[in-house]
Amino acid sequence: MITTTSELAATCERLSQSDHITIDTEFIRETTFWPELCLIQMASPDEAMIVDPLSDDLDLAPFFSLMADSSVMKVFHAARQDLEIIYHLGSLIPHPIFDTQVAAMVCGFGDSISYDQLVQRTTGARIDKSSRFTDWRRRPLSEKQLDYALADVTHLRDVYAMLRQRLEEDGRAHWVKEEMDILESPSTYDLHPEDAWKRLRMRLRKPHELSVMKHIAAWREREARERNVPRSRVLKDDSIYEIAQQQPKDPEALGRLRTISKGWERSQSGRAVVDAVNEALALPKHEMPRLQRPAQSPEGAAAATELLKVLLKMTTEKYGVAPKVIANSEDLERIAADGEDAEVEALKGWRRELFGEEALKLLRGKTALRFVDRKVEAVEL
Structure with a gap:
């Protein structure tokens, strides 16, 4: 356990020499508005360590400097709450970042897969979850609890390597980059x-x-x-x-x-x-505030939405992508009602290439869906 500022500074200096590091935090927020940071776990390809932010002899300034170092990729799993804590305490958002949960959705591991499930499916390792509900404010922590905390960043190294390789092979790295831009935006955490x-x-x-x-x-x-x-x-x-x-x-x-x-x-x-x-x-x-009344959907929009759901399922199965990454039910309803004018992410960037363009063609009657050889496919008309 790193408990002094000098130890943390030396550690962060070493980690800054790596091209990527894995990070996780443990916190408590049941009795507070702001999450109380209790542990920071970090790992490079060569070492792993735990930082005790509750120590009286420790200033987190070296850690925040590392988070701001643009030459080091920061790898998280389900990063949003970790980033919220860092933003609140350090007034910065780590850059650049890589969220393995988002990458896993792009690579076809389903919607919002948990860390232990992703580790098991990619590395075969099983994580002992018995320490999951630890009171991380308590000191001293047991070896079992520290091992559990450390596993959140040591296995993440292998998960990151596998996902990055798959994204590069499939030409999907820029898909994840677009999602990371949202996570790195201060507006995501600066709630009024x-x-x-x-x-x-x-x-x-x-x-x-x-x-x-x-x-x-x-x-x-x-x-x-x-x-x-x-x-x-x-x-x-x-x-x-x-x-x-x-x-x-x-x-x-x-x-x-x-x-x-x-x-x-x-x-x-x-x-x-x-x-x-x-x-x-x-x-x-x-x-005075008013609720926007939902616009009356044009005739046939409900049936068109059902067709779009089939097309989305066909697309996600074909490309091995979680449906949630492309569009949700509300997005499909808006596309069915407004067509090209629908303000949804599914009609932008890589999502449009993958699904949006085909969805618009389906609505215009330029494409048909048929069931053949036990699967649905799109057919140009």
């Missing part, structure tokens, strides 16, 4: 409190209800971040829905709501919620 209401299930439809929900959700988001506690500890979703429907304009009205604990309406948080309700209701009607 004013957009927090969009993550809630939309039980409401009226503009004034949506306006209240937007203001209360934004207040909760800011409060949870500032106090570093889960959103539900500040205010539960059910309370937000009830407040949005009932619009309590004073503490007494707030206290009468079923989902509000007795006396909470007199707290500082209760007063802040009442202020947010009144602010939301004071907006001019034209400034």
Whole structure:
């Protein structure tokens, strides 16, 4: 375990000489808003190590410098949460990166395959998962727990080598590169409190209800971040829905709501919620949020969507790609309704070459589907 800044600096200097390194993190976030980083695991082709970010004698600055080193490829599996932690603590996004979960989908290993399944299918090794639910804040950690943590980066070296080779042989490396550009974008992690209401299930439809929900959700988001506690500890979703429907304009009205604990309406948080309700209701009607009504699908769009589903399945089986990488059901519905004008990724870049162009030809009646020799195939008309 690396526990001092000098050890970490020397380690990162050695790792910077490699063309790629594998990385994983262990964290806890059940009781906090921001994930609490508990371990960092790293490996080069020659060595592997564990860093203890909870050590009082360790500054993560050398690690962040390594993450910013563009000469070193950083390899993760299911990278998003690891990148979110690094972005929050170091104000940077590692570059360049390679996500083996995304690469595995491009190589035909199915949608969102887990790390242990991917390791087993590519290397034959089996990972002991008994330490998966460890409290990684506890010290000291056992040898078994440390071995489990280290396995997350040692097997990843072999997985990366295999996937990279397959991508290069199949000419699909640029497919993964497009997905990595999304993961490396700060907008992926820089979520604004004013957009927090969009993550809630939309039980409401009226503009004034949506306006209240937007203001209360934004207040909760800011409060949870500032106090570093889960959103539900500040205010539960059910309370937000009830407040949005009932619009309590004073503490007494707030206290009468079923989902509000007795006396909470007199707290500082209760007063802040009442202020947010009144602010939301004071907006001019034209400034209140509205839900976009789904456009009426043209006649035949439902049947066209079913044809596109068959074409997508045929395409993914032919090229050995997970369907999720190309399009989801909503994308297919939009293509069926809007054709060339559909704003979906399936009609851009390599996805258009693989599927989108054929989908448009199918909708225009230029291509037919037929079942022959136990498989579906497209036929030019």
